[in-house]
Amino acid sequence: MSDERFQVIVIGAGLAGSAAAYRLAKAGREVLVVDRGKTPGAKNMTGGRLYTHALEKLMPGEWTDAPLEREVTREMMMMMSGEDSFSIDSLFPSVSQSYTVLRSKFDEWLASKAEEAGAMMISGSTVDGLLIKDGKAAGIKTGDEELEADLVISAEGVNALVAERAGLIKPVNVKDIAVGVKYVYKLSEEAINERFNTVSGKGAALLAVGECNKGIFGGAFLYTNKESVSLGLVVDSSSWKNSRLPLADFAEELKQLPALARYIEGGKLIEYSAHLIPEGGYKALPEFCSNGFLLAGDAAGLCVNRGFTVRGMDYAILSGIAAAETANEAIEADDYSKGFLNRYHEKLQQTVLKDFETLKNSHDYLAHTRHMFTTYPALATNLMKNLYDVDGSQAKSAMGIMKQTISGKLPYFDVIKDIVKGGRSL
Structure with missing residues (x-):
């Protein structure tokens, strides 16, 4: 003693x-x-x-x-379907809320x-x-x-x-945790600045769903550091278990996806790790x-x-x-x-629990919305592809293209219902 x-x-x-x-x-x-x-x-x-409000x-x-690595001034959200991808790219140079670490x-x-x-x-x-x-x-x-x-x-x-x-x-319930896998690739500061169209000290955060997570509740992430890029994948443990997909193969394929591979091309792998993440939300506290x-x-x-x-x-x-x-x-x-x-x-x-109460249904919504990680990413990507497609045939209105893209894939009522539920849950 x-x-x-x-x-x-x-x-x-x-x-x-x-x-x-x-x-x-x-x-x-x-x-x-x-x-x-x-x-x-x-x-x-x-x-x-x-997010640095907590540090303050x-x-x-x-x-x-x-x-701290880089101040996040560029937010990117990506939908993926096969080799196709569609991104929402936002730039907020005057907002200082978070840094990569x-x-x-x-x-x-x-x-x-x-x-x-x-x-x-x-x-x-x-x-x-x-x-x-x-x-x-x-x-x-x-x-x-x-x-x-x-x-x-x-x-x-x-x-x-x-x-x-x-x-x-x-004991932690498997339905309340996710598995994260992360690669860190060393790249020069100049290469990162060029690829992400940024300057030293400023960086980007990217979250992606669709082909990268193969329909499983989860998604890919990419963060820029000073002289490296963190690329990884987070998947819901229960969904991953039911899919029977080997996580190592799953993560390896992530690096080959064209939409993400271009950001790490020529980089040297300096770290590989995996971790459990609590994601059960309010009901699992x-x-x-x-x-x-x-x-x-x-x-x-x-x-x-x-x-x-x-x-x-x-x-x-x-x-x-x-x-x-x-x-x-x-x-x-x-x-x-x-x-x-x-x-x-x-x-x-x-402080913290106010957010958990507000978002108490977010985990269930993301985990149990049937088309969230399969049909919706494919529809979003195909919609944008069809909007940009010019093949010499008669032009259609944007609404016509939207109806054509969705027709036969999902009932319109289901889409509206998921949108409303998502607005309340997220």
Whole structure:
């Protein structure tokens, strides 16, 4: 047994864990962060895109030295059918909302900020379980050591095994998670600027559906970094399982699609990784607290995919802030009961959970709308192809071309119904 005792122990040095540790250390609390990676961020992968409003709330005006890659000023949405593709390309040069990031760099930076503030960081250690005393989380077990604490914050990621083994949350249901696969290709800054028609420091985010995900609930993503491009695929676990398609082959074919291959041509593959993503939404959220225990970030299922935006990193930071604020109040009151810690849920309700309630039907809509990832991408691509087609035959009105494209494929009522439902759900 170690003689050391902490006010708070944080499991995981990802965004939620380091954000909580940073805030707690700033408040003068004795906080320990334990992470299984050799360095913070070594085990983390993402597309990835960070909305910076959360960083501003965490450390107002002090995040400008963060290792951000490119400011996203170009938004691209793509429909794919076979070798054909149709894109909506939007440019917002004056809007500064998000940056692309490489988590291995960014997480290490954020953890270092927590350390500078006074948090203790232990890397390369796996938390094997919780110490439970008198029905309350009272610390952690790691290797042969037991480290005691007044409060434990789990920010261990989507596979929250420590919390699960302690019986504090239920095992993750396969229907509530997605699988992400990511490639990172090294390209020169000049090549990226030329291919994406941008300048240094500015970049693009692309989300695609259709041929890239072969009708499975999910889609492809592409993000520009300073000197690399992140290309990947996210698919719903249940849909992928039912499809019986090998994920490795699935991901390999992604790189061959003409609409995407042109962006990585000549690039050197420098990273390949896969990861689980919580996408169950509002209905799949677990309990966020127990006696002496709080759950944050991906471990709490705080990720929302609404098709045109995927958010998780900003929610992780916001949950880390809320967890730290709740921990501070618990320390002041010397009350670590579930009843007192429930104010963590109230804090999340003021920020993150408002979005989850608004978008509570988004997951079901995307997962169970029959034609979402098959017929609709094909129809959109064929419609644009027909609009541009000039073969010498009599010209048709745009409405005539639209009716011709849809005719026999789907009942008009079904299309209208899906549009209305999507407007309410997304």
